[in-house]
Amino acid sequence: MKLLTCPMNGPRNISEFQYLGPVRLSPNPEAASDADWAGYLFGAPNDRDFQREFWRHTPSNYVFVAERHIGTGEVRRTYDPGEME
Amino acid sequence: MPLSLLKYGLSRDYPVTGDIPATPDLKRSYDVVIVGGGGHGLACAHYLAKYHGVTDVAVLEKGYLAGGNTARNTTTIRSNYITPEGIAFYKEGVKLYGEMSGELDFNVMFSQRGQLTLAHTEATLRSFHLRAEMGRHMGTRLEVVDQKGVEALCPRLNMDYGGPLEVLGGLWHADGGTARHDAVAWGYAREASRRGVEIHQRTTVEAIDVEKGRVTGVVTDRGRVAAGAVMIACGGANYEVAKLAGVELPIRCYPLQAMVTQPLKPWLDTLVSSVSLHTYLVQSSRGELVIGGGSDPYMSYSTRSTLEMKEHLAEGAVHLFPFLKGVRVLRQWAGTTDMTPDYSPIMGASPVDGLWLDCGWGTWGFKATPVAGKRMAETIAAGKVPDILAPFALDRFERFAVLNEMGATAASH
Numbered sequence: 001m002k003l004l005t006c007p008m009n010g011p012r013n014i015s016e017f018q019y020l021g022p023v024r025l026s027p028n029p030e031a032a033s034d035a036d037w038a039g040y041l042f043g044a045p046n047d048r049d050f051q052r053e054f055w056r057h058t059p060s061n062y063v064f065v066a067e068r069h070i071g072t073g074e075v076r077r078t079y080d081p082g083e084m085e
Numbered sequence: 086m087p088l089s090l091l092k093y094g095l096s097r098d099y100p101v102t103g104d105i106p107a108t109p110d111l112k113r114s115y116d117v118v119i120v121g122g123g124g125h126g127l128a129c130a131h132y133l134a135k136y137h138g139v140t141d142v143a144v145l146e147k148g149y150l151a152g153g154n155t156a157r158n159t160t161t162i163r164s165n166y167i168t169p170e171g172i173a174f175y176k177e178g179v180k181l182y183g184e185m186s187g188e189l190d191f192n193v194m195f196s197q198r199g200q201l202t203l204a205h206t207e208a209t210l211r212s213f214h215l216r217a218e219m220g221r222h223m224g225t226r227l228e229v230v231d232q233k234g235v236e237a238l239c240p241r242l243n244m245d246y247g248g249p250l251e252v253l254g255g256l257w258h259a260d261g262g263t264a265r266h267d268a269v270a271w272g273y274a275r276e277a278s279r280r281g282v283e284i285h286q287r288t289t290v291e292a293i294d295v296e297k298g299r300v301t302g303v304v305t306d307r308g309r310v311a312a313g314a315v316m317i318a319c320g321g322a323n324y325e326v327a328k329l330a331g332v333e334l335p336i337r338c339y340p341l342q343a344m345v346t347q348p349l350k351p352w353l354d355t356l357v358s359s360v361s362l363h364t365y366l367v368q369s370s371r372g373e374l375v376i377g378g379g380s381d382p383y384m385s386y387s388t389r390s391t392l393e394m395k396e397h398l399a400e401g402a403v404h405l406f407p408f409l410k411g412v413r414v415l416r417q418w419a420g421t422t423d424m425t426p427d428y429s430p431i432m433g434a435s436p437v438d439g440l441w442l443d444c445g446w447g448t449w450g451f452k453a454t455p456v457a458g459k460r461m462a463e464t465i466a467a468g469k470v471p472d473i474l475a476p477f478a479l480d481r482f483e484r485f486a487v488l489n490e491m492g493a494t495a496a497s498h
Contacts, residue, residue: 001392001393002391014393015393018382019382019383019384021384022384034483034485035483038482038483038485041426041482042335042426042482042487043333043335044324044334044335044336044337044426046324046336046337046338046384047325047328048325048386051384053383053384068383070338070384070385070386071385071386071387073385073387
């Protein structure tokens, strides 16, 4: 079983987590063009590199950020969304 | 050694031939370079050479022939999708599978024994009625069957009467079938190379040359090659290869896992899928049960299996057919799928002139091998996208004209 370290609950089995996808910030609805919206809805960062992702620890319903390498699976860091730069 | 055998072995009347020649030296230029030596790329090469007279073609494959998703899929052939555009396209694919052994003079072991998808909930059953009507309208063989119909089609199935996963009905697709994946790829490869197409295995594309918005060639680990046109058909590597030309595809990679049991006597005629259990089974012509198909729930380029997913597949298989509990798993694997937002492929033009896309095949590419190859060959030869491929254009996303096949794709390959 793979492990993921929840910032609140410590290392837990991966089956306790729900993947919520890469962190993407929604465009400004006042200024966004159709192309901006299409990019936000359908565009996908998919580089073989570390990416910031939202994960949820299901039993505690706690959402956090993980920096995970989608090529190697290595998780570099997990932290509370409030610490996101 | 008996003399008579030696006589045959050395006779000019019985020359020693392989299916494809050894990898030749790379030329400096080709009319068409196809990146990716899987089923799709090889099929395109075949149709280019046989029907369009385009034989100055190089297929570049990083690994070995058909060793990526062509080897890792679970060989389901069907056309029971939901959008008219999708059904029209996949229907042509099923038809071409029916003709393939003759077309290639190569036995691809196409077995059209029908696919049965199970509904365990009312909601699934309602969606089946919608798909059946669409399928009928588009001219495919697709109907909803009740519990008695399911029992008749698949007598050994656990109906779970009164249980939480009671089978309420099924979607019966008489056109569905399966074929031998290696034979499909090798049949196309042999026919293409017989007509002059060069197949370069262990040849990695490291860059794509673009000048003034037009593709001019590729750089490989064996040297630079000029090309009049380039097609990308690399399965799980599509995102990364397209990016070499500055093209960003709306693709995310997820591993898809499957496994095969020890060979059993023939007992399962149909392909069986369960939407709720995310499990499907087919018995291969060798008697092995092919069990798929679980996608890992998070993005990854990994081609390693996980214990959780294999447990999940085993649980689904044993639920549907409890007598499988003592059967052993023989092989298991994963492949990198290039998933699109709407579960439909991306075919046709790219923002770079002369760079053609046969991408976004996610978990649904094997069934489209002949039709994608045929239609992409037509596209490349004419420099123009035929009507049947137009809905699958990359720019559909910025036009918000998506082709949502998610419900017709999940766990029902």
